[in-house]
Amino acid sequence: MTSDVLIIGGGIIGLACAVEMKLRGANVTVLCRDHSAAASYAAAGMLAPDAENIANEAMLSLCWRARALYPDWTSKLEELTGLNTGYWPCGILAPLYKKPGEHEVSQRAIPYADRGSRGAEVKKEFIPSPQSPAYWLDKDPIHEYQPGLGVDVLGGWWYPEDGQVDNRALVKVLRNAAVSLGVEFKDGVTVEAIAQQQGEVIGVQTNIGLLRADHYLLAAGAWVNQLLPLPVRPRKGQMLRLGVPEFVTELPLTRVLFGDNIYIVPRRVVSGERSYRSIILGATSEDVGFTPDNTPAGIQSLLQAATRLFPQLQNYPIQEMWWGFRPATPDELPILGDSHCRNLTFATGHHRNGILLAPVTAVLIGDLILSQKTDPLLTNFHYSRFQNQSSTTTSMLTHPANFTNGHSKNLSLQAAELKLQDSGLIIAGKTFHSRLITGTGKYRSTGVMQKSVAASGCQIVTVAVRRVQTNAPGHEGLAEALDWGKIWMLPNTAGCQTAEEAIRVARLGREMAKLLGQEDNNFVKLEVIPDSKYLLPDPIGTLQAAEQLVKEGFAVLPYINADPMLAKRLEDVGSATVMPLAAPIGSGQGLKTTANIQIIIENATIPVVVDAGIGEPSDAAQAMELGADALLINSAIALAENSPAMAYAMNLATVAGRMAYLAGRMPMKDYASASSPLTGTITG
Ligand SMILES: Cc1cc2nc3c(=O)[nH]c(=O)nc-3n(C[C@H](O)[C@H](O)[C@H](O)COP(=O)(O)OP(=O)(O)OC[C@H]3O[C@@H](n4cnc5c(N)ncnc54)[C@H](O)[C@@H]3O)c2cc1C
Numbered sequence: 001m002t003s004d005v006l007i008i009g010g011g012i013i014g015l016a017c018a019v020e021m022k023l024r025g026a027n028v029t030v031l032c033r034d035h036s037a038a039a040s041y042a043a044a045g046m047l048a049p050d051a052e053n054i055a056n057e058a059m060l061s062l063c064w065r066a067r068a069l070y071p072d073w074t075s076k077l078e079e080l081t082g083l084n085t086g087y088w089p090c091g092i093l094a095p096l097y098k099k100p101g102e103h104e105v106s107q108r109a110i111p112y113a114d115r116g117s118r119g120a121e122v123k124k125e126f127i128p129s130p131q132s133p134a135y136w137l138d139k140d141p142i143h144e145y146q147p148g149l150g151v152d153v154l155g156g157w158w159y160p161e162d163g164q165v166d167n168r169a170l171v172k173v174l175r176n177a178a179v180s181l182g183v184e185f186k187d188g189v190t191v192e193a194i195a196q197q198q199g200e201v202i203g204v205q206t207n208i209g210l211l212r213a214d215h216y217l218l219a220a221g222a223w224v225n226q227l228l229p230l231p232v233r234p235r236k237g238q239m240l241r242l243g244v245p246e247f248v249t250e251l252p253l254t255r256v257l258f259g260d261n262i263y264i265v266p267r268r269v270v271s272g273e274r275s276y277r278s279i280i281l282g283a284t285s286e287d288v289g290f291t292p293d294n295t296p297a298g299i300q301s302l303l304q305a306a307t308r309l310f311p312q313l314q315n316y317p318i319q320e321m322w323w324g325f326r327p328a329t330p331d332e333l334p335i336l337g338d339s340h341c342r343n344l345t346f347a348t349g350h351h352r353n354g355i356l357l358a359p360v361t362a363v364l365i366g367d368l369i370l371s372q373k374t375d376p377l378l379t380n381f382h383y384s385r386f387q388n389q390s391s392t393t394t395s396m397l398t399h400p401a402n403f404t405n406g407h408s409k410n411l412s413l414q415a416a417e418l419k420l421q422d423s424g425l426i427i428a429g430k431t432f433h434s435r436l437i438t439g440t441g442k443y444r445s446t447g448v449m450q451k452s453v454a455a456s457g458c459q460i461v462t463v464a465v466r467r468v469q470t471n472a473p474g475h476e477g478l479a480e481a482l483d484w485g486k487i488w489m490l491p492n493t494a495g496c497q498t499a500e501e502a503i504r505v506a507r508l509g510r511e512m513a514k515l516l517g518q519e520d521n522n523f524v525k526l527e528v529i530p531d532s533k534y535l536l537p538d539p540i541g542t543l544q545a546a547e548q549l550v551k552e553g554f555a556v557l558p559y560i561n562a563d564p565m566l567a568k569r570l571e572d573v574g575s576a577t578v579m580p581l582a583a584p585i586g587s588g589q590g591l592k593t594t595a596n597i598q599i600i601i602e603n604a605t606i607p608v609v610v611d612a613g614i615g616e617p618s619d620a621a622q623a624m625e626l627g628a629d630a631l632l633i634n635s636a637i638a639l640a641e642n643s644p645a646m647a648y649a650m651n652l653a654t655v656a657g658r659m660a661y662l663a664g665r666m667p668m669k670d671y672a673s674a675s676s677p678l679t680g681t682i683t684g
């Protein structure tokens with residue numbers, strides 16, 4: 001049975017949306033690679049729109065809405081499962097070591113006096129919303145209100161409406177609720193690519209095969225950018241947990257402390273007869289990609305800040321340390337709502353506030369997917385806000401200029417005017433606007449190669465790993481010859497005769513791409529070629545190597561003879577594309593395998609890249625007219641009398657062929673049919 005909605009990612013956002021949509025009657029499946037890696041598991045669970053001091057108005061409204069939903073949402077989930085979420089509207093105190101400038105206080109506040117809950121004199125400063133007051137406490141009141149604070153605390157803000165939830169417990173409750181409602185879970189499943197055609201997702205390629213649904217929700221947290229070029233980056237946070245020693249009879253804190261680069265979150269977990277008490281310390285904020293592990297520097301900074309703020313913690317036992325990756329966007333707002341595909345919705349980029357935002361995200365996404373209702377707030381979080389910025393990757397999502405291969409503005413305008421919508425070339429979740437891939441071998445000089453690559457407008461260049469290793473002619477200085485910040489490297493295993501060799505060279509290729517700054521490049525063009533006369537690939541060795549490399553996390557682009565059965569088998573084992581040959585490598589014979597390529601195209605749900613043997617632009621156009629997704633052309637360009645000019649011609653031919661394919665060819669007829677009308681003509 002296919003699902004109504006397939007959710008990619010089983011963190012809190014995926015789970016909350018799954019429960020919400022299931023409750024509204026949808027048939028939902030959740031795909032999740034790894035629960036323990038989720039930010040949702042790593043978080044501190046603060047519900048802190050006020051303490052976080054959120055400047056963006058729309059974001060603040062969203063966060064307030066989320067916080068207001070929390071009591072009912074958690075009690076509904078608790079009723080459904082009989083489990084505790086640890087929701088605790090305990091308030092958050094934000095002590096400061098410096099008094100805020102007079103200006104800051106008076107701008108934010110209308111002061112008046114009040115008594116705090118412990119009887120201390122609390123000088124209240126009220127800020128923006130009556131639903132969300134904040135109170136300023138001077139030095140004496142804050143120390144009276146919260147005993148045990150560091151002596152250099154000079155005052156602070158009290159946010160009574162903020163609170164916390166035990167995020168690990170909540171994730172467990174959500175998952176239990178989802179299971180009991182009948183949501184289907186596929187754990188340990190990695191989505192490798194989102195297959196798209198004509199503005200529609202047609203399936204997701206996973207390590208267990210292709211999965212389809214009517215609608216898809218992308219909720220893959222910090223990893224979302226591995227599937228689509230959304231500007232979401234991991235922001236690492238290190239955390240630790242202290243136990244509360246037996247001799248401390250009462251939990252020393254009954255509210256969250258939110259300090260400078262530190263928060264201290266008291267937890268009380270009641271489980272059956274026993275109650276566990278602990279204190280969570282968090283969190284660093286590091287822009288280090290997906291670098292794992294806790295570090296001495298990270299943990300030291302947390303301990304230092306925590307014991308300054310609340311000194312008695314220095315004798316508490318450290319029970320656990322961990323880290324996680326917040327899904328951060330450039331403006332620190334989430335990406336919510338419609339995507340460039342009719343049946344794909346985004347819910348990601350929740351950065352520091354994903355635990356808080358889970359219930360409101362679920363409601364808004366449920367409304368959008370199941371009732372086509374767009375809440376006005378959603379417009380503030382649409383992915384298109386990043387499109388006017390210079391990032392080429394994000395603008396590729398909507399592909400207004402896919403036909404140009406980056407060179408002809410006129411063509412792009414015409415394509416837009418002609419309303420030809422192209423979805424771009426998407427390989428293993430990475431989008432390219434050029435559908436022409438080139439190589440670096442056989443050129444007269446490096447300069448000619450550079451000019452040709454530029455003229456081809458290609459965004460992917462394949463490089464023979466072995467030839468780079470051995471500094472073969474034309475492969476010296478490749479690191480500097482091309483701008484690997486702009487060109488995506490496709491390492492290839494040329495020169496490998498067996499599956500084992502190809503696997504080894506593929507691994508080296510991945511390292512080579514890393515050394516050139518492409519940390520996340522897992523692409524490999526797989527060539528297993530035992531025959532040196534025709535350079536025909538070994539189908540069995542290719543399949544074996546592909547299977548192994550997919551398991552190792554490679555995006556495998558296998559070079560094959562134009563064999564439809566083999567193409568299908570390669571797709572089944574999880575290849576990212578298939579690359580059938582037009583004719584033997586370097587032969588320039590043109591399309592000799594048209595009929596089989598046509599069958600491969602008809603049956604493939606992954607991109608079909610016609611590779612090898614193309615001799616002239618008309619071959620390129622013809623392959624694209626057949627419906628090939630892309631071309632790989634090396635010799636025809638490198639060996640032309642004027643390589644850059646030929647590269648440009650191939651660029652135009654690729655674009656022309658693609659446009660023609662999308663435009664739809666006229667039907668072929670057996671007999672002539674006059675172009676001008678035969679009726680109504682004037683007889684002489
Ligand atoms: C240290 C730290 C402290 C935080 N503290 C707070 C806090 O106090 N309050 C708050 O509101 N927020 C906090 N956050 C932020 C919050 O945790 C995140 O915003 C939220 O968890 C994001 O949820 P998510 O479901 O989008 O992503 P995640 O929880 O990261 O889940 C994404 C899931 O998708 C899966 N996935 C990814 N790619 C694929 C794929 N290709 N195929 C299949 N599955 C895939 C992952 O394995 C993962 O399970 C904190 C985060 C960190 C790291």
Ligand SMILES: CC(=O)[C@@H](O)[C@H](O)COP(=O)(O)O
Pocket residue numbers: 438439440441462492494584585586587588611612613614632633634635636
């Ligand atoms: C560079 C590369 O990968 C070639 O082996 C590829 O197969 C292209 O073939 P042509 O050189 O015939 O274009």
